[in-house]
Amino acid sequence: MPEPARARPQPTPETQHFWDGTRNGELRLQRCDACAHVYFPPRPFCPACASRSVSVFAASGNAILDSFVIHHRPVPGFTPPYAIAVVKLAEGPRMMTNIIDCPQTPEALVLDIPLKVAFHKMDDEITLPLFRTAQA
């Protein structure tokens, strides 16, 4: 039997560009052509001004650690304790992720430390955007 895996996202037409991006090593965000608002998660219109004219662009992959929990209970695909983190991207939006190559401890996971995106392949279709500390 295969090891139990973490929950697998199922892309929709509105989010496909994001998952195409991570598969190709890009963290893609969207920017409104009308009001310049940068937003996440994906949708084909601007949640600030409702314009349907929006553009996809590759984000820098730079972020800071905004907040997190260190989960101590078993979840398929994870070895507790592990951190469930929210990072604030340099471009503004926040996203949930995991912090890799770093002890999963309050001492190592300090709020506001700089992070860099790291792409984690789940299968041929899905690559998850994870983050590691910028020094690592």
Place this chain on the structure above:
Amino acid sequence: MSQIQLHADAALNAMEDAGLKPSDIDGVATAVETPQQIAHYLGITPAWVDGTSVGGCSFMIHVRHAAAAISAGLCKTVLITHGESGRSRVGNPPRSVPPSSLAGQFEQPFGPMGPPSLFPIPVLRYMKTYGVTHEQIAMVSVVQREWAARNPRATFRDPIAAEDVLNSRMIAYPFRLLQCCLVTDGGGALILASAERAADFPHKPVYILGTGESVETPMVSQMEDFTSSRAFRVAGATAFRAAGITHGDVDHVMIYDAFAHLPLYGLEDLGFVPRGEAGRFIADRNTAPGGRLPVNTNGGGLSYMHSGMYGMYALQESVRQMRGIAPAQIPDAKISVCHGVGGMFAASGTIIFGNQRL
């Protein structure tokens, strides 16, 4: 007892309390279970229904909607029910996050498993922003256990100290077992009618002075501000404005406490204390028995009970306090603010009750 029977058991108790039969009810509101399930099971033919299901504060929002519907003449007598086999899971449909939903794509792959792993995510940011300590937050659980000790129905009644909280089993750092709600079965029901009609009921009615509601996001990671809930701020301010009262008028407060940070956010976002000061306010025993602002006097979700959606039980405690029959009755309490959350800061409802018509 199955989940739907918990609804029905509570509904029968509420109808008996009000001296009503199913044929007297013309409005039905409930969450998770649908109004058609409840109406049919109880033999009610409604002319108005509300199936708002936005999590644990759905029942606050039902109260708000029912009051508006009665005022508008859409119906006369509304039954609001809740039942939940949170612990036994008898007749309780499983909750799941569809993998194509935004939460399924952009939160679930990173390892959350239900509210204990998601709801505390903003806490470390809140603590860093305002310099709030683990010891201060631990006092939320300590103080509510003191209230639970006065409630014979409470699940946990033995006193605890801050060090017990801080030494309890880690669930999702920074929160430990005693900072997470317990999980029970439960149910509750309310009946709403015009003040004129309620005057004929056999027991003392309580009055709705003001109400508010809002929603923010189904994904905790997408809250606008990890140190404050927008839905709390909108719902609370709307209710206070509608009631025409000030914070100094409030004798009793219920703040839905699925986890220990919620009373902190609630006290601040409803405007009882300035931002960042709720931890000290609670640690200084202002919300404890004998304090100047009693909060969560039934022991709350942390010590009384919590079936998964707690809002109904908070409403019931406010009703008991306004009727003067609560186990930990606040002497001369005239105004109670009951504030709920749904999902992980996803939704909010606030009801302000009075023991007399204003």
